[in-house]
Amino acid sequence: xxxxxxxxxxxxxxxxxxxxxxxxxxxxxxxxxxxxxxxxxxxxxxxxxxxxxxxxxxxxxxxxxxxxxxxxxxxxxxxxxxxxxxxxxxxxxxxxxxxxxxxxxxxxxxxxxxxxxxxxxxxxxxxxxxxxxxxxxxxxxxxxxxxxxxxxxxxxxxxxxxxxxxxxxxxxxxxxxxxxxxxxxxxxxxxxxxxxxxxxxxxxxxxxxxxxxxxxxxxxxxxxxxxxxxxxxxxxxxxxxxxxxxxxxxxxxxxxxxx
Amino acid sequence: xxxxxxxxxxxxxxxxxxxxxxxxxxxxxxxxxxxxxxxxxxxxxxxxxxxxxxxxxxxxxxxxxxxxxxxxxxxxxxxxxxxxxxxxxxxxxxxxxxxxxxxxxxxxxxxxxxxxxxxxxxxxxxxxxxxxxxxxxxxxxxxxxxxxxxxxxxxxxxxxxxx
Numbered sequence: 001x002x003x004x005x006x007x008x009x010x011x012x013x014x015x016x017x018x019x020x021x022x023x024x025x026x027x028x029x030x031x032x033x034x035x036x037x038x039x040x041x042x043x044x045x046x047x048x049x050x051x052x053x054x055x056x057x058x059x060x061x062x063x064x065x066x067x068x069x070x071x072x073x074x075x076x077x078x079x080x081x082x083x084x085x086x087x088x089x090x091x092x093x094x095x096x097x098x099x100x101x102x103x104x105x106x107x108x109x110x111x112x113x114x115x116x117x118x119x120x121x122x123x124x125x126x127x128x129x130x131x132x133x134x135x136x137x138x139x140x141x142x143x144x145x146x147x148x149x150x151x152x153x154x155x156x157x158x159x160x161x162x163x164x165x166x167x168x169x170x171x172x173x174x175x176x177x178x179x180x181x182x183x184x185x186x187x188x189x190x191x192x193x194x195x196x197x198x199x200x201x202x203x204x205x206x207x208x209x210x211x212x213x214x215x216x217x218x219x220x221x222x223x224x225x226x227x228x229x230x231x232x233x234x235x236x237x238x239x240x241x242x243x244x245x246x247x248x249x250x251x252x253x254x255x256x257x258x259x
Numbered sequence: 260x261x262x263x264x265x266x267x268x269x270x271x272x273x274x275x276x277x278x279x280x281x282x283x284x285x286x287x288x289x290x291x292x293x294x295x296x297x298x299x300x301x302x303x304x305x306x307x308x309x310x311x312x313x314x315x316x317x318x319x320x321x322x323x324x325x326x327x328x329x330x331x332x333x334x335x336x337x338x339x340x341x342x343x344x345x346x347x348x349x350x351x352x353x354x355x356x357x358x359x360x361x362x363x364x365x366x367x368x369x370x371x372x373x374x375x376x377x378x379x380x381x382x383x384x385x386x387x388x389x390x391x392x393x394x395x396x397x398x399x400x401x402x403x404x405x406x407x408x409x410x411x412x413x414x415x416x417x418x419x420x421x422x
Contacts, residue, residue: 147319156321158328169320170306176320 012084025073025084026054036086037095037115039102039188040139041074044149049075051139051188052098053115057085070094096121104128106135109189131162133206135191138164142183142192152178152231155207166206173209179225200225216246223247271305279308280315287318290326294333303337331383339374339381341419344398348387351394359395360384362409366416379420 006021010028019028024047029036040051049072059068060081070090085091099112099121106112107128116123132138143155143166154177158167168174179201184192193204200213200222213222214229223246232243242250279296283289290312297308304327313320327333345360364370367380374381390396393405399419404411 143321147321153319153321156319156325158321158325160329167321167324169324170309 008078008080008082010078010080010082010084013086019078021078023078025056025058025071025076025078025082028078029056029073029084029086034086036073037118038074039112039115039137040141042141042145042186044186045141045144047074048140048144051102051137053095053102055091055094055098057088057091059083059085092119095119100125102137105132105137106189106191109135109137109191112137112189132165133191135189136166136206137189137191138166139188140166141186141188142166145182145186150178150180150182152176152180154178155183168207168209174207177209177211178227178231179211179213180228196222216249217244218249218253219246221246221248271301271307273307273311275300276305276308276311277315280311285315285317287316287322290316290318290323291330294323294327294330298333301337303334306335309335331385334381336374337378339378341379341400342381342383344383344385344388345371346386346388346390346394346396346398347384348391348394350387350391351396354395356395358409359397359407359412362412363397363416366412380416 007018008021008023009016009018010025011017012025012029012032012034015032015034017028017032019031026036026038026041026047036054036056038051038054040049041047041054052072054073055070056073056076057068058071058076059066060079060083061067073084073086096119099116099119100123103109103112103116103121103123104126107123115121138157140157143157146152146155154174155166155168158165158169158171168177181194181201184194192206194201195204197210200211202210211225211227213225215222224243229243245253276297279300280293282296283293293312293316294304297304297312301308309323309327310320313323316323327335343363345356345363347356347360360371363382367375367382369375369380369382371382371384385398388396388398388403390403390405393403395407396403396405397407398404399415404415
């Protein structure tokens with residue numbers, strides 16, 4: 001068979017697939033329907049390989065010699081002749097250790113415990129780490145989504161090494177926050193929790209400030225902030241009036257009128 | 260609220276900060292140079308200067324804050340009149356740097372990384388000063404004091420607090 005340019009053949013867990021050059025091993029696995037656990041990966045953002053949970057065993061044969069190593073599949077590009085094992089004994093052993101270490105930072109995270117159970121990670125092997133904010137594994141998804149996708153620049157990282165933290169600049173309530181809740185949505189460990197209050201929404205932990213939300217004209221639920229609407233201004237191309245109603249009421253109203 | 264109170268306390272003139280900013284190009288590459296200049300002028304990075312710098316360079320506030328907290332050369336808390344750096348590098352460590360540090364901590368009554376209440380001393384540790392042959396070594400306001408022993412600490416501290 002003639003080799004096409006820009007197309008790479010790769011084998012994952014014995015299954016072969018062809019991927020465009022530059023794709024990651026994780027993408028190839030998804031194509032094949034092979035599950036690789038991830039924490040710091042999100043489709044909306046470029047991969048960054050910070051949590052290391054998605055490690056796989058990679059191997060390549062050259063001149064009859066086989067070389068194999070572990071690497072994060074979300075950032076490792078596919079290459080010709082690359083063989084991948086996603087669930088070998090070595091992978092499971094290392095992934096277990098990674099999960100045990102992550103659990104020291106996020107002992108209260110439900111999603112992490114589920115993953116830990118799956119790989120037999122124990123919680124009693126290491127001394128708990130009394131550093132950082134509860135359940136935050138510093139993957140960076142929250143501030144990356146806030147800065148790179150939403151563009152609100154409300155949160156960021158500060159300090160370094162073991163002292164690193166996700167923080168609002170100067171550690172005071174962020175005036176840049178638009179209350180979109182994207183950070184809460186992408187957080188893989190549930191470290192960011194937001195509750196609805198009488199005035200709007202408030203961060204239960206991680207950050208300490210409240211965002212005032214505007215009431216829905218029909219049901220009275222506070223669902224959107226004025227900063228959010230300002231940012232949306234004109235971009236959606238629909239009438240401003242639509243934002244006077246919360247998504248539920250909007251659906252009800254327009255469902256009736258479309259019949 | 261907290262932020263406003265903090266501002267009143269520092270009593271830094273915004274005009275001084277703006278004067279520093281004007282000396283640099285308003286591109287994000289100037290960020291570290293600006294912070295260095297502010298650190299040199301005020302002996303720390305006042306809160307107002309963080310937001311002023313962000314405004315001047317037209318970059319997000321969190322970016323300035325990340326850089327200002329990342330490097331040890333920058334401090335967001337006011338530094339003391341005398342800055343003591345104790346080397347904790349391998350060579351100094353095996354020659355008893357820990358005892359020197361503990362003796363200083365005991366005498367001034369502060370932990371490493373803090374500033375004494377009277378604003379006389381700031382104590383910090385560094386990982387190598389590149390003068391391992393003189394270890395254990397400490398630096399006060401840029402002056403090197405090699406072959407340190409705990410008995411020398413008290414005299415040195417007195418000398419500097421007089422100056």
